[in-house]
Amino acid sequence: MPLNITILGLDALGTSLGLALGTLDPKALDVGRPRVTGWDAQKKVLQAARERLVIDEGTTDIVAAVRQADLVWVNVSEDMLRQTFAAIAPHLKHGAVVTDTASVKAPVMAWARELLPTTVQFIGGHPFAALGSEFQMGSRDALQGVVYCLVPAPTTAQGALDGLSEVITAIGAKPYFIDALEHDSYAAGAAHLPLITAIALMETISRGGSWREIQPIAGQGLADTTALVVNEPTASAQALHANRAALIHWLDGLEETLGQLRAALDDPQRLTVLAEHAASARDAWLASSPNVRPGEDGIYASAQDMPKATGTLKGMLFGRRSTKRKGE
Secondary structure: OOOEEEEEOOOHHHHHHHHHHHOOOOOOOOOOOOEEEEEOOOHHHHHHHHHOOOOOEEEOOHHHHHOOOOEEEEOOOHHHHHHHHHHHHHHOOOOOEEEEOOOOOHHHHHHHHHHOOOOOEEEEEEEEOOOOOOOOOOOOOOOOOOEEEEEEOOOOOHHHHHHHHHHHHHOOOEEEEOOHHHHHHHHHHHHHHHHHHHHHHHHHHHOOOOHHHHHHHOOHHHHHHOHHHHOOHHHHHHHHHHOHHHHHHHHHHHHHHHHHHHHHHHOHHHHHHHHHHHHHHHHHHHHOOOOOOOOOOOOOOOHHHOOOOOOOHHHHHHOOOOOOOOOO
């Protein structure tokens, strides 16, 4: 029996998911190549997706899109997630697995707990670009080597978690099991702090009285440092707002460090020490094995490496539930 996967939202990430799933070797999953249904509010997006073979079929009817789905990938903007959960909740198949792609997990897990029925399994998800990868969105290989964070709920069935992990591994990403609050803290430091810092830097310089004169001499350093501001402004603002609690902690730390740097401006030796420490920390990070947390051997490289207490995708299709996962 084929696995029916529905992708809600066919932006660049949704397109990448569809292409990766649609081009899988039939032997990559123990249930064969999945059948992919796509939903998007725009008909022209669906038409383009069908032309690129991103999906097997598409619809603008969200209820029809999810009704027969074994796995629902909710890939909508963060301001649309809550209402999307509410819209699909009454129509989800018994035992279906639901996941998302939002960059903030704590509020999403709360919405899922509030709105989705107990007859389905929700597992939070978020793909991070792997260090050194091109992460070209909208392509078949965009998810190759990507760290894919998975945040199971306390009642998530082991079969559901194993099954989703197997799908993610099959498309070339690396499952990374993590707690919601831990994820949000890491995301705030690794992604949202650099973003808000880039915004602050560009705003400070561009609002200065000499910005017109500075532009001709501004070089690649400024362009590289502020590159993150070219991302979709609305999506960036939503992510920063959603993760504000974790981000404020990191902003406090940044303010403290900036205070140290300001105080050291009259002390070249102290400035050198701070600059050397920063350079050393960056070099060590870039030289280390990517995607490895302290104290861990690494991320599961394949479906065979992952712990499986109860089964694979066949277990996910039948929605087995357990109250305890392996290792607990």
